[in-house]
Ligand SMILES: C=CC1=C(C)c2cc3[nH]c(cc4nc(cc5[nH]c(cc1n2)c(C)c5CCC(=O)O)C(CCC(=O)O)=C4C)c(C)c3C=C
């Protein structure tokens with residue numbers, strides 16, 4: 529059977545213009561695994577409120593980070609795909625969960641190359657309804673409807689894979705070399721607390737306060753919060769960071785529900801107020817730099833820190849198309865083939 533790979537990332541609007549941002553946000557936020565309320569309420573919230581207010585502000589934010597070649601997230605994902613393709617003998621496609629580079633197009637291109645068996649690689653280290661699950665569910669629906677003869681498997685979230693932790697730790701070490709920092713903040717994309725409870729396969733394990741994380745449980749395989757804290761713990765161990773020199777927070781909350789805490793903006797504020805003068809920040813929920821890292825962290829986060837009296841604010845880039853990261857994905861592919 530001829531094999532092929534589909535790398536899948538989140539996606540971006542076609543351009544940073546409000547009309548394209550509106551179209552993109554419409555598809556993204558109408559996903560029941562992103563805004564997980566009944567369809568009527570989601571439609572009212574997204575089409576009645578968010579899409580009438582947010583696209584203009586989001587477009588302005590996208591304009592600040594947009595590159596000549598396009599959206600950073602897309603351009604970086606394409607660079608990664610090209611590097612991986614050079615290292616493996618099977619076709620490597622690239623698709624996005626939302627936007628024009630759809631999963632359907634990505635699968636079609638592989639099928640056109642004669643591929644009969646696909647490994648789907650969601651480019652998210654941690655499982656969540658809004659990350660791995662939404663990609664796998666949509667890809668399986670498309671496969672059943674449009675490509676019934678195609679065999680498909682997916683790579684699970686790789687948050688605690690020792691090689692991934694090594695690649696991430698080495699990248700952080702490289703980018704912080706020669707920098708002084710009093711605190712390293714691990715900032716992950718947030719999700720509503722409700723998402724964590726919904727993904728708890730035991731229905732009773734997750735307490736959302738961390739007290740459950742130390743008790744081994746099958747729930748951890750699907751617990752975004754647990755997986756984020758594990759990445760912090762494993763990287764901190766590798767980098768030999770001492771207690772108090774690092775912490776975890778969650779960014780990008782939207783709406784009024786309780787999201788995972790502590791919030792990144794408030795944490796940066798608190799660190800500044802506590803007298804931390806030099807801080808570094810890493811964003812391991814994202815494998816590619818994007819709006820949420822380049823604007824929300826590198827621009828807004830830095831501004832908050834400086835307002836609180838902080839000096840140096842160092843942002844560690846995501847793994848992007850780092851050679852060791854491309855080689856690790858290639859190794860996973862070679863092992864699967
Ligand atoms: C209810 C809303 C959202 C949930 C839940 C959510 C989860 C989630 N998102 C990412 C990764 C990315 N999100 C990005 C942008 C973005 N996210 C939301 C909302 C939710 N995300 C919005 C509205 C936006 C658009 C920007 C804005 O208007 O603020 C991006 C950046 C995309 C880009 O083009 O650069 C990424 C990446 C994860 C990993 C996640 C759950 C863990």
Ligand SMILES: [Fe+2]
Nearest residue numbers: 658717780820
């Ligand atoms: Fe998001």
